[in-house]
Amino acid sequence: MKVTFPHMGHMWICLAAMLEYLGVEVVVPPPTSKRTLTLGARHAPEFACLPLKLNLGNFIEAAERGADTILMAGGCGPCRFGYYAQVEHAILEDLGYNYRLVVMEPPQRHVGELLSKIKYITGHSSWWEVIRGIRFGYQKARMVDELERQAHYLRPRESHRGSTDKAFQRALQEIIPVKHPRDLPKAAERARKIMAQVAIKPRPVLRVGIVGEIFTLLEPFANHDLERKLGYLGVQADRSIYLSEWINDHLFLGLVRGLRSRREACRAAPPYLNHFVGGHGQETVGSTVIYARQGYDGVIQLLPFTCMPEIVAHSVLPGLSNELDIPTLTITVDEQSGEAGLVTRLEAFVDLLARKRGVVV
């Protein structure tokens, strides 16, 4: 069995760590690229949203490298994502790929449901081993998130354009090859050191929160490297959901304490949005409220074209933005998104925030 999974930012690092630790052979799809998109878009229904197209492309490219089993998250509620695993699998079958499909539904009541799926893949591992494997993957996710947050801080302040990104890539290279939990702390130290060496200059920096649909938030290919672009424009970005938080919320049912969680976000959403609307719609609204309270300069909402929960959230944002006096910008991404238009909107938005604050970035 050669297991693959779709890309979503750096998720592959923690998934591969967990599965390989449990002795599963993993085929990480090549990094999502234009080729991935071309392959996916060719075979996906036209009106499917970008995540489906990119997942499909990932699977086709992984099959070229010998993958035969797909591990994918499921979903529930009024969002199409819940069907994606099955739809993608059916499309792949029509194309002649012989993939076995394992869907990890978000556990409704009990983490045991999740464990048994993972145990199914690993076959012989003991329960205890499975739990250790999950823990190892999760620790890597925490580490990657820490480095990413660091990068968000450094980018707008770096003395040499691009030095943060170089350091970040090198730091990741320390974390990725670690095969055993006992080696992780040392690797983490080395990674932190690399990040600490980025030279910075004190300068006024704007703070912008990024909210929206999880896949577009986490996958830089889908959002045109939004965080990097913002960094270069003098903005310290904060993402409303990091991978480890998402894992904790959706797979561990919030078992890990002390992390930012979707519950807070949802609690902050009323009176602007009182109900679950599928996907991360309610979190989008709630996180915007939280950012406003925390004194952020602005909020950017990201969504794939035709994403229903986010469209609901989008319609709520103007009123909220007025009342709480926080500018918001919505960016819809799709197969056809143009880079130039995005850059113009971002620059204009940052200009707006800078002039409002009276700083020159």
Added chain:
Amino acid sequence: MKGYLGIDVGSVSTNLVFMGENGKIREAIYLRTRGQPIFALQEGLRQLAERLPANTVVRGVGTTGSGRYLAGIIAGADVVKNEITSHAVAASTLVPGVQTILEIGGQDSKIIILRNGVVTDFAMNTVCAAGTGSFLDQQAARLNIPIEDFGELALKSTVPVRIAGRCAVFAESDMIHKQQMGYSLPDILAGLCEALVRNYLNNVGKGKEILPPVVFQGGVAANAGMRRAFEQALGLEVHVPPHYNVMGAVGAALLAREKMAGGGTSRFRGFGVAKTRFKAGGFECEGCPNLCEVVEITREGEVIARWGDRCGRWSGSLGCQENAV
């Protein structure tokens, strides 16, 4: 004469203005880009140099528009700004107190909301409201009327026909249908203007509070029919400023003046660049499956700028800070 140069290189038109130190626009040039931004820019500079007195001193240069980085490198800009900021700066200088800017150009439509002279909100077209200017051009051509007469004809209408304006394809087929039914040309044109205004307000202006004074600018503002349709739809007076079709360039010149207020010498390369041989080339990088289309600008055969790569492999290799984001 001393002053500031504003350059707006868009996909449809390339505009240049020369603004005196007092903020008065001395010269304005409007050219078609025709897919050759470098040529258009050089031609614009050549024409400008011809019209300006020989002792002209350029104290600052600003560029804007989708070709702003390209233009910035070729002309040697002191400030490179996106078109939303430039348009807002221009409108609020020419029409003090403006609170809403409606901007419709050849390809892009946008709305900018200002309060107390500061941009507080903006939106650009989604796909469906794009190309209003080009669409009007096309329809004028199809109906065999000069685009300059379009607005005046539309104003002759007493009972505009209702045209489905959801998108250009529907609008065109609906117009043909109404023509076949025998409606008069002015009524159809006025109906089209109303449809496009409805579409603009629904798509671009959605959810925005449109307060007076309202400024209407961009190439389409020349069309009196569109202006009247806006006034009727909004119930407000709509101002069209004197340099409505080169407002981006005006804004760029103003931003250059702001930038250079603290002193310093301009990076302007001089009007001579009109004769320099620039070339925009490009290639597809095969370093990874992204296959980025890398743009490369050469001056007299020497590479001076590159962009378009996702990974920084090319744009980072020149050590020049003028690269695009």
